[in-house]
Structures are given as C-alpha cells and as structure tokens.
Amino acid sequence: MSDLPRSVYVHVPFCRHRCGYCNFTLVADRDYLIERFLAAVDWELQQMPTSLEIDTLYLGGGTPTHLSERQLTKLFETIERRCKRAGNCEVTIEANPCDVVGRQETFKRLGINRVSLGVQSFDAQKLQQLDRSHTRNQIVEAIEACRSFAQSLSIDLIFAAPDETLNDWRRDLAELKGLPINHISTYELTYEKGTRFWNALTQGRHSIATEDLRLEMYDLTIAELANLGFCHYEISSFAKPGFESRHNTVYWTGKPFLAVGPGAAGYLNGTRYQNTQSVIRYLQQVEAGMSPVFDLDELPPMDRAKELLAIGLRRINGIAENDFRDVSGLSFEQCAQNALRKLSELGLLTSDGGTIRLTARGVRLYDSVAVEILGK
Numbered sequence: 001m002s003d004l005p006r007s008v009y010v011h012v013p014f015c016r017h018r019c020g021y022c023n024f025t026l027v028a029d030r031d032y033l034i035e036r037f038l039a040a041v042d043w044e045l046q047q048m049p050t051s052l053e054i055d056t057l058y059l060g061g062g063t064p065t066h067l068s069e070r071q072l073t074k075l076f077e078t079i080e081r082r083c084k085r086a087g088n089c090e091v092t093i094e095a096n097p098c099d100v101v102g103r104q105e106t107f108k109r110l111g112i113n114r115v116s117l118g119v120q121s122f123d124a125q126k127l128q129q130l131d132r133s134h135t136r137n138q139i140v141e142a143i144e145a146c147r148s149f150a151q152s153l154s155i156d157l158i159f160a161a162p163d164e165t166l167n168d169w170r171r172d173l174a175e176l177k178g179l180p181i182n183h184i185s186t187y188e189l190t191y192e193k194g195t196r197f198w199n200a201l202t203q204g205r206h207s208i209a210t211e212d213l214r215l216e217m218y219d220l221t222i223a224e225l226a227n228l229g230f231c232h233y234e235i236s237s238f239a240k241p242g243f244e245s246r247h248n249t250v251y252w253t254g255k256p257f258l259a260v261g262p263g264a265a266g267y268l269n270g271t272r273y274q275n276t277q278s279v280i281r282y283l284q285q286v287e288a289g290m291s292p293v294f295d296l297d298e299l300p301p302m303d304r305a306k307e308l309l310a311i312g313l314r315r316i317n318g319i320a321e322n323d324f325r326d327v328s329g330l331s332f333e334q335c336a337q338n339a340l341r342k343l344s345e346l347g348l349l350t351s352d353g354g355t356i357r358l359t360a361r362g363v364r365l366y367d368s369v370a371v372e373i374l375g376k
C-alpha cells in the first residue's frame with residue numbers, strides 16, 4: 001500500500017429482518033454467523049502489509065448495533081490491533097433506534113463518538129410500510145440516549161415512500177424541530193430489483209412518486225432544513241456547522257480508504273475493489289485463506305479523474321481545480337472540457353475563482369450532471 005489510507009469502513013451484514021426496500025449485503029435472522037464474521041474481519045485485517053493510523057472509522061451495514069455488546073467489543077479489539085486511531089478519530093456506528101438505550105456505556109467505552117441512526121420516518125404508518133420495527137418514541141429515546149456519548153448524531157430519513165404526499169413529508173420534517181441532532185442524510189426511496197418493494201411495483205401494488213413530486217419533496221427538504229439551521233453540504237447530506245461527516249468526505253474527495261466485510265467496497269492505490277456480496281461465500285473464501293475480493297477495477301487515469309469530478313460535485317461547495325489537479329494530475333479542461341461547457345450552458349454548473357459547483361438547478365438534477373461527466 002503505497003498511499004496509506006487513513007479511513008476504514010467495516011461492513012457488518014446482520015439485521016433482524018430484511019426491510020422490503022433494502023438490497024444491501026446482509027443476512028437477516030442468521031446471528032449464528034456472527035462469530036465467523038468476526039473471525040473473517042480479523043483475517044482480512046491481518047492481510048494488510050502494515051498497521052494503519054486512521055482518522056475515521058465507519059461501521060456500516062446491515063445493522064452494526066445488532067451485534068451484542070460482547071461481539072461489538074471483540075470487533076473493536078480486532079480493528080484496534082491493526083488500525084490505531086489518531087487522537088481525534090471520528091468513529092461512526094450505524095444504529096437501529098431499538099439498539100441504543102441501555103448500551104450507552106459500551107458505546108462510550110469503545111470510543112464511538114458519532115451515531116448514524118436509521119430513523120427513516122417519525123410517522124407510524126410510514127414506518128410500518130417501510131418494514132421498520134421501531135416506533136417514534138423509541139427514536140426519541142435513542143436520540144436522547146446518544147447524547148451521553150456521541151459528539152455527533154446523524155439520522156437517515158427516506159422520502160417519496162409509497163403514496164406519500166408532500167404534506168406527509170412536511171409533517172415528517174416538522175418532527176425534527178428541537179431534536180438534538182446535528183446531521184441528516186435524506187434519501188429518496190428507490191425500487192431495487194430483487195426486493196419485495198420491486199415485486200410490489202411490478203405487480204402494480206406500489207407506484208413510484210412522479211418526478212415532479214420527488215423534486216418538490218427535495219426542494220422542501222432543502223428549505224425546511226435550512227430553516228432549522230442545517231447547511232446543505234452534499235446532495236443528500238445536511239449538517240450544523242462543523243458536523244459534516246469526515247468519513248464520507250474522504251469518499252467525495254477521492255482519498256483512499258480500506259473497506260472490509262462482505263460486499264464492502266474500498267479504494268486503495270488508485271484501484272477500486274469490492275468484496276464478494278454473498279455473506280456465505282465471503283465467509284467460505286476467507287476461511288479457505290482466499291481473498292474475498294471479487295472485483296478489482298484499476299481505472300485508467302482519465303476515468304478516475306472523471307469519477308472524481310462527478311463525485312466531487314456532490315459537495316455543494318464544489319471542487320477546486322487545485323485540489324482536483326493534486327489528486328488526478330489533470331485540469332478540469334483536460335478531464336471533461338465538452339461536458340463542463342455543455343453543463344454550464346444548460347445552467348447546471350457555475351465556476352468561480354477556480355472552483356466549479358452545481359447551480360441550484362444542477363443540485364436538483366445532479367444525476368444528469370454525473371451522467372454527462374462520466375460520458376455514460
């Protein structure tokens with residue numbers, strides 16, 4: 001590893017059940033695999049040629065808090081053996097609102113200082129529709145419990161759920177008022193092949209919200225969260241000043257990061273890689289002493305630069321040409337002259353003092369911007 005990563009992602013692929021819209025790499029209700037998973041992560045980390053000093057550690061899933069306190073402790077001990085945390089290391093855990101209360105001391109002892117709570121909604125009916133097992137009260141209690149150990153608390157919210165109206169979403173957003181959270185990630189519900197929601201869609205039991213409604217919901221999100229003091233700093237992310245996700249910023253700025261666990265995707269030495277997405281195959285491969293990586297993508301410099309540009313534009317402050325050149329070795333023009341000119345003419349991009357960023361319209365139409373830059 002010539003360019004040593006200072007960020008680590010660990011994918012914890014266990015959940016109580018699979019929510020109807022979810023196609024993440026995970027197994028539901030198969031907790032007997034957890035010990036094998038812990039041993040596999042240990043093996044993966046032992047394959048690193050050197051120990052790391054890290055600035056951010058992110059446990060995602062799945063539901064990392066589905067692990068027992070003993071299992072979480074073991075996982076942290078495993079990580080710690082190979083990844084020394086720098087003094088102000090950001091340590092994030094994705095948590096189910098049902099798993100927090102009563103475990104604060106353990107989270108604190110493990111040095112977890114940031115929680116990403118899978119809230120999705122405050123509305124009982126919407127939660128039920130999304131197959132979420134928590135209630136509004138459990139969310140509020142979990143948020144309160146996080147205050148005792150987390151310096152930063154983020155919540156995830158989903159909009160454009162089946163039959164959701166603009167007013168329903170407005171009511172959900174109104175619930176945020178006064179809550180002690182400093183980061184919000186919002187996602188439009190997507191229908192992924194192989195999920196129960198996908199089946200419901202193809203059988204006509206669900207219908208996708210119209211594009212107009214989805215854009216209205218997004219506009220409302222931006223406006224309401226601004227009223228609550230959240231700065232829109234990335235397409236799907238909002239933060240109070242100083243509480244932007246440091247870990248995710250590593251992704252958006254093209255820095256290297258190590259990723260372990262089934263389905264985990266990392267970026268090292270200019271190469272993207274992904275571990276096998278089948279949890280069972282991942283375990284079997286590692287137990288046989290074989291690398292679980294199934295996809296290695298050593299991108300040509302131009303492709304890598306285009307990706308960096310497209311991802312970097314997700315940040316509302318945009319991307320500075322100097323930073324871009326430092327990472328990619330190319331100027332904006334060398335990378336995507338025609339696409340950038342076209343996007344500017346369409347009013348989706350603006351540039352100022354060597355920095356390009358999305359216009360307000362470009363923010364709403366980010367997917368089209370990315371497609372144009374990537375040339376796909």
Ligand code: SF4
Pocket residue numbers: 014015016017018019022023024026061062063118
């Ligand atoms: S809790 Fe999250 S990761 Fe687990 S099944 Fe539901 S949406 Fe997927």
